Amino acid sequence: MASRSLGGLSGSRGSSGAGKKSLSARNAAVERRNLITVCRFSVKTLIDRSCFETIDDSSPEFNNFAAILEQILSHRLKGQVTWFGYESPRSFWDYIRVACRKVSQNCICSIENMENVSSSRAKGRAWIRVALMEKHLSEYISTALRDFKTTRRFYEDGAIVLGEEANMLAGMLLGLNAIDFSFCLKGQGLDGNFPAVIDYTPYLKFTQSSDSISSDEEELRTLGSSGSSGSSTPEKVGPPFIMDENSWFNKCKRVRHKYQLTLEQKGYLEELLRLRENELSKSVSQNKLLLQRIEDSELAHKLEKEQLEYIIVELQDQLKSYHSLDQLSAEVSLSQTSLDPGQSQEGEGKQDPLNFISEGKEDTPSLLGLCGSLTSVASYKSLTSLKSNDYLASPTTEMTSPGLTPS
Numbered sequence: 001m002a003s004r005s006l007g008g009l010s011g012s013r014g015s016s017g018a019g020k021k022s023l024s025a026r027n028a029a030v031e032r033r034n035l036i037t038v039c040r041f042s043v044k045t046l047i048d049r050s051c052f053e054t055i056d057d058s059s060p061e062f063n064n065f066a067a068i069l070e071q072i073l074s075h076r077l078k079g080q081v082t083w084f085g086y087e088s089p090r091s092f093w094d095y096i097r098v099a100c101r102k103v104s105q106n107c108i109c110s111i112e113n114m115e116n117v118s119s120s121r122a123k124g125r126a127w128i129r130v131a132l133m134e135k136h137l138s139e140y141i142s143t144a145l146r147d148f149k150t151t152r153r154f155y156e157d158g159a160i161v162l163g164e165e166a167n168m169l170a171g172m173l174l175g176l177n178a179i180d181f182s183f184c185l186k187g188q189g190l191d192g193n194f195p196a197v198i199d200y201t202p203y204l205k206f207t208q209s210s211d212s213i214s215s216d217e218e219e220l221r222t223l224g225s226s227g228s229s230g231s232s233t234p235e236k237v238g239p240p241f242i243m244d245e246n247s248w249f250n251k252c253k254r255v256r257h258k259y260q261l262t263l264e265q266k267g268y269l270e271e272l273l274r275l276r277e278n279e280l281s282k283s284v285s286q287n288k289l290l291l292q293r294i295e296d297s298e299l300a301h302k303l304e305k306e307q308l309e310y311i312i313v314e315l316q317d318q319l320k321s322y323h324s325l326d327q328l329s330a331e332v333s334l335s336q337t338s339l340d341p342g343q344s345q346e347g348e349g350k351q352d353p354l355n356f357i358s359e360g361k362e363d364t365p366s367l368l369g370l371c372g373s374l375t376s377v378a379s380y381k382s383l384t385s386l387k388s389n390d391y392l393a394s395p396t397t398e399m400t401s402p403g404l405t406p407s
Contacts, residue, residue: 028076028158035075036165039068041203043172050179051257057183060199066128067196072169073124076159091192093124095154099144107134114185121192129183138173145170 042065049061073092080088097108107130111117117126131137145151145166155162
């Protein structure tokens, strides 16, 4: 019996330990989910508020966002172990200072050298404001989360920056780059002596059912009748939540502002579309002109090619005719020498003045027509039939002849 009781006791202890572990895991998961959800609501609230006013340190939406981001970056942050084995608390600035060194043109050194900011928590709050004004907060967080080794060294298991929610955080903070922030780095918001407190009331929404409203009315009637015996109960009870005139006016103002922004964007997009259509029409017309020029140049090249081919054929025909004339003149000379051998001997003794002229002067393009006429058959016969004494008939004729020069 004793052994059974001991076994039952050990089993109850094991089950209680497992229950505590599961409960702690559930609590950690709920805490992470709540912080991420509230951060998303806060970012949306900041974006909506930036349409109507400038976001600065006096804005309650920003103060709430800064507190939420500080809680997220401080979630399950490890303490710093000293030489004596004691663990001292840390701030998220210690993690940001190490993990965000790789960001180009970062503000880490400038924040560390600030004179009016001394504590680590105040430096972290100053870094949030400077990163928002530089529109680089999402880049800082993404760079820090990519350095998983450093993140693992600073945070415990179950932290938000080590879970799947970290990627959602970097994506949510990207929308803050569209807001122009204006902060003073000497205000009360940088006081690091007090922890940041999140205000959840702007993000809570409670809707009553019809049964709950009727039960409340019945309870109010009962309380009214019991409180005053002689007085009658009220016939009608007002709704639990009534929006005043100021809230309706602000809501109408926001809707009107959104409508004006949408109208301006619509006009801008229409003007941009008109300009793009004009550019497209000009490009189409220029394309047509270029295509027409290409067609005209191709046609001109084709005609020029045909003309060149025709000229080549004609030159080839003329070359063939010149070869045939040379052969014919050679045959005629052979026939003349065979018919008159004495004249050929006189021709050998005396040099033909025409040949002397042709030997003394080089052929020029201007004499090509004359040479062509001399190579014809009729001119060749007339020249060979002449005798040498005909050229030397008298000195006067030799001096006055334009074709001969005095020797």
